[in-house]
Amino acid sequence: MAVNNFVGSPVDQIVFDGNPVFIKRDDLLAPEFSGNKARKLYYLLENDDAHLAKVISYGSPQSNFLYSLSELAKLKQWQCDFYVDHVPRFLMDNPAGNYLRALNNGVNIISINKERATLTIEEYIHRFVLPNEERALFIPEGGSCPLAEQGIKKLAEEIINWAEVEKIDDVKIMLPSGTGTTALYLQKHLSFEVLTCACVGDDEYLEEQFQALSKGNYSHPTILPMQKKYHFGKIYVEFYDIWLSLKKQTGIEFELLYDPLGWLMLQDYVKSYMQSLKDNVNSLSSPSILYIHQGGLLGNETMLSRYRRMKRLDDKKRKD
Numbered sequence: 001m002a003v004n005n006f007v008g009s010p011v012d013q014i015v016f017d018g019n020p021v022f023i024k025r026d027d028l029l030a031p032e033f034s035g036n037k038a039r040k041l042y043y044l045l046e047n048d049d050a051h052l053a054k055v056i057s058y059g060s061p062q063s064n065f066l067y068s069l070s071e072l073a074k075l076k077q078w079q080c081d082f083y084v085d086h087v088p089r090f091l092m093d094n095p096a097g098n099y100l101r102a103l104n105n106g107v108n109i110i111s112i113n114k115e116r117a118t119l120t121i122e123e124y125i126h127r128f129v130l131p132n133e134e135r136a137l138f139i140p141e142g143g144s145c146p147l148a149e150q151g152i153k154k155l156a157e158e159i160i161n162w163a164e165v166e167k168i169d170d171v172k173i174m175l176p177s178g179t180g181t182t183a184l185y186l187q188k189h190l191s192f193e194v195l196t197c198a199c200v201g202d203d204e205y206l207e208e209q210f211q212a213l214s215k216g217n218y219s220h221p222t223i224l225p226m227q228k229k230y231h232f233g234k235i236y237v238e239f240y241d242i243w244l245s246l247k248k249q250t251g252i253e254f255e256l257l258y259d260p261l262g263w264l265m266l267q268d269y270v271k272s273y274m275q276s277l278k279d280n281v282n283s284l285s286s287p288s289i290l291y292i293h294q295g296g297l298l299g300n301e302t303m304l305s306r307y308r309r310m311k312r313l314d315d316k317k318r319k320d
């Protein structure tokens with residue numbers, strides 16, 4: 001991992017479906033440590049705590065966070081214990097993507113499906129794991145905690161500098177949310193409006209996440225309201241289609257869990273913004289948009305094989 005390269009990421013300008021969009025390329029931060037997980041772990045990366053010997057977290061065995069945490073632990077020579085409910089059969093039989101890389105980095109992936117009974121994984125860790133750990137740091141799922149703020153603040157500063165150099169006085173920032181940690185801290189440190197959408201859970205869940213982190217002390221990002229319910233981790237034809245169009249039109253590969261919904265929501269937003277401009281003769285220009293590419297491309301490996309399977313089934317159905 002090229003830590004010394006962690007100086008910031010470039011901004012590209014693309015045109016997608018006729019609309020110009022700036023892209024903050026956090027997928028290019030460092031070869032093996034990209035995206036918003038790198039931002040969230042930045043504080044730990046930059047600061048040394050000799051007392052620490054282990055990091056403990058939990059979540060999905062396919063998550064981008066698991067992989068990024070495993071890179072950090074390897075670099076720092078910490079043990080990494082990552083708790084999951086269970087590892088799906090197909091993944092155990094064919095380790096791939098984030099899961100495989102994390103295993104190779106020496107992470108202990110611990111399934112507690114039976115042990116935890118009715119407790120959530122986090123409750124289980126607090127009750128049965130942490131009391132016996134003296135030199136461990138616990139990081140909540142997806143790195144959603146105040147530790148994440150410092151790295152995201154740096155992202156905000158990069159955006160402010162870029163806008164200054166490019167003489168852009170207003171820009172809408174768009175990024176899709178999981179826990180909402182990245183969007184929230186970005187809004188905290190930016191005067192530009194941050195737009196986001198809820199990829200995990202519904203709009204109310206995301207608002208609750210914002211509230212839990214901000215304690216109401218600063219303003220929240222704007223949640224673009226979801227018209228249709230998408231279930232996190234499921235595959236949808238329109239997700240694959242927009243992902244492929246983006247790749248073809250811009251040459252940039254986005255990730256497949258969050259970005260398709262982010263781009264679909266952004267398209268709706270731009271459409272209704274343009275409509276409101278037409279209705280209001282006083283406004284003349286459409287807003288500049290900066291989309292944050294939050295990395296996570298390793299996860300595409302397992303997502304793409306699921307999409308290919310779906311496509312094959314589709315083709316077969318058409319032939320039958």
Ligand SMILES: *Cc1c(COP(=O)(O)O)cnc(C)c1O
Nearest residue numbers: 064177178179180181182258296
């Ligand atoms: C983790 C992740 C997100 C969600 O980030 P939050 O801070 O949890 O909202 C979005 N996109 C990608 C690619 C991610 O890896």
